[in-house]
Amino acid sequence: MEDNTAVGTVAADVFPEKGAVDPVIDESWTPDQLPKGWMYKRHGKLPWYASPSVQLGLVAFVCFLCPGMFNALSGLGGGGKTSTHTADQMNIALNSTFAVVGLLAGSVVNRLGVRVSIAFGGLGYCIYAGSLLASVHHNVPGFNIFAGVFLGLCAGILWAAQGVIMVSYPTEAQKGRYWAWFWGIFNIGGCMGSLIPLGQNIHVKVAATVSDGTYIAFIVLMVAGAALALTLVDADKIIRSDGTRVVLMKNPSWKSELLGLYTCIRSEPYILLLFPMFWSSNWFYTYQENAINAAYFDTRTRALNDFLYWFAQICAASVIGPLLDNNKFRRTTRARIMLVTLVVLTAAIYGGGYAWQEKYTRADVAADSGFVAWDWTHKGFVGPMFLYFFYGAFDAVWQGCVYWTMGALSNSGRRAANYVGFYKGFQSAGAAVMWSLDNNEMSYVNEWATNIGLLLGSLLVAAPLILFRIKDHVQLEEDLKDVDESVEDVVPTVPTTEKA
Template sequence: MSAAQESTTAVPAAGSPDESRVSDGTDVVDLPAGWRYRQRRIFGFNIPWYASPKTQLGMVAFVCFLCPGMFNALGGMGGGGKTDATLADNMNTALYSAFAVFGFFGGTFINKLGVKWTLAFGGVGYCIYAISLLASVHADVGGFNIFAGVLLGICAGLLWTAQGTIMISYPNEAQKGRYFAWFWGIFNMGAVIGSLIPLGENINVKSNSTVTDGTYIGFIILMFLGAVLALFLCNAGDIVRPDGTRVILMKQPSWQSELLGLWETLRFEPFVVLLFPMFFSSNWFYTYQQNAVNSARFDTRTKALNSLLYFLAQIIAAAIWGYLLDVDNLRRSVRAKITWVTLVVLTFAIWGGGYAYEEGYTRESVDPKLNPDFVSMDWTTDGYVGPMFLYIFYGFYDAAWQASVYWFMGALSNSGRRSANYVGFYKGIQSAGAAVMASLDSRKLSFKAEFISNWVLLSVSLVIAAPVIFLKIRDNVDVEDDLKGTDETIADVLPAGHPEKAVA
């Protein structure tokens, strides 16, 4: 179904003044009564109903625009905006360790508490994290910094699992790639705009120094607004797709049933464990890129510019990748194989260029304490263009990798409950990798060793994931398969008036 078909004007249902209907161009689908299911026309455009996948994904994207988007802008400068990355490394080790635990079980919390409260609580941790960094500029608050890292790990684990669940379970099978593109573009626009804050505040700072207080204050305010916005979301049980179907959920889940659901998810598709190395390596490279590349070589204003370009590249890559993943002319199983081959090519092309660049310096050679002659590179320095484009391609690669992983998971199931568990596994394992890498960086592992670990992990994980991608991704997932392990029936998820609904 096209976007134009999906956003047609609602008309009253025949014989039922309390219900509305939406036309998708071929059928007329009943929608429940209430303001959440009414379409409106604003400035000549048909706006999808409030409890539609498009509207809810847009709102989640803006929550992430304001919370993790700003966090990424701050972290993209390396060291959380501070000259010495040690404090940020220690905070991020605590953050991702907690993230790994709560991300792994995040699907359990979402299925029990709902996406709205999970996302709202998740947004709070980002504010506290930025506050602790601001406080550390003026006082020794190491305990508060570590607490903030742990709290953000808990909050982010829940927020990202809720976001991923929405992104891969709300749309129909033909739109999962473009839903990723919409989300990733809006989310990373937060990082782009967030990068303008330190760039504007530090436009004349050519030395490598800590960002200003105003930079941190701006991030704190925006992150708080993101947490508040999450309170206006609908829960998954209220969502109705344009074809009238609903998201598959567990009725009245208990903590026991949800913990059991983790095992049932693996039993449903045990081959998903072969994607775990891709999960593990998907945040491993951030520490290297932000600390060993951006923070190590460049002055403050150029770090901010690099971060801006990095996230702009992510938006472009998400748009390209998301829409290509949904190309109608190729079967989904064929698209999965092409995606895998393309990732292999990009891994060796982009990281091969990164190897040539990394050979030009060491951790010791860019440390002013050990090498007093070292001068940070500015955007006016000869030779800046090459590293700039490398960093842009690193951003492009990140979005391509994340889009592919989300799409692979989405191709395995349309169930909201099962998707929540898949995303929980993804975010938990991803964060475990990030925690390990942050810890290694805090112990001053050589830049070359960090680089090699990235290239090897990414390459090997693609090889391990190949059986899932080549053998297990089908052209479509049957509703009956998705209902296994839940107490939903076909009648609960089919649109009203569907010929199989009465039989079910």
């Protein structure tokens, strides 16, 4: 039997007879017992190239350069333009496509591998930024919509592959920290990206479209991110620090992958209770970017708010990740504390947001209303500045808890790909609906109300899963349940004892 596929959180022998699984732990394994080859060669205390930490770092820098720069551009409101309609329509197309692709993207990643998936996924971001640049000088609605659709396809695949790495590569004790490292590096991209328009528009104290140089800088960085993805290795090459590999299908077919969506839900039907959390996880971006940042502030202040939003995500991720991995408490206890914390933070931050939102309506800040956009020198700016900062921090806490919850349900790369596919699909479907509502000029206070209502409601729905389905440890047999009822398709193996 060839040693070319994955293993779970414990090493195991799988016998030729169908259904015969006998897990055994190889307690003698050490990190020095690695296969031969450059990707397993150690340099002092540095980890080997095909280790989770190195691969996580690489994919974090890809996301730094692609989605990170996209976030910085979107965070300006209106994609950096004074009118939000073009960006609204592009984001409706983007998220509608993402919603469909996201549900199937886990199967695509399982079939193509993470390296090809992420490299392809990075291409859509530079085309999206290029279409915004083109729209500044020409009326190109067809190109704009195409760019949104193509990015929806690319981003759906990229984020499903990223989710596989995030959820299945670390050991059970490392998942919160690994997410925090990734989220921190990824959002440094948003911070640095927001400094580009801030520097280039530092003297622009009116609401105006950002300069061509801003868009060109974003395009160059996004292309570099897509190229960097080619340096990744696929999941079947990964060996964790405890000697285990990732549970994967051996030579999966498209049929087995599509069937895997069904078997994934059948194996863990409680995952359906997370779907409202998935739906609401990108819903609030539209309100924050368009109803607050683009609506009320001048160009340079929008860039400053954008920087603070992503900086807050780094700060929050550095706190929430280690807390979720705190081994002083059982994982079941941490899950309960997480649920209560999310309820309190949602009520406090979004409740505080109402005090700001009741100050103005769409009509008050319309272009023909005579409203003068606020600058950071305006008296009273500190309040909304901190509100925007805490909105960013909340986003990181929410996304981190969702990723940690999915990771607590399984260590299987295959199942993780399907979970993340569901997550990104429903997340994007919700975002598409919200962008559409904003494009149709829903009142700002109603946009705020949908935010807090969906967030609190989704926590109520998810509570049974968080309280009763998260366990202190996931057994390998649990991760193998959904492999199309055919254990011989999976070949977990004891880590090799051949030294590099």
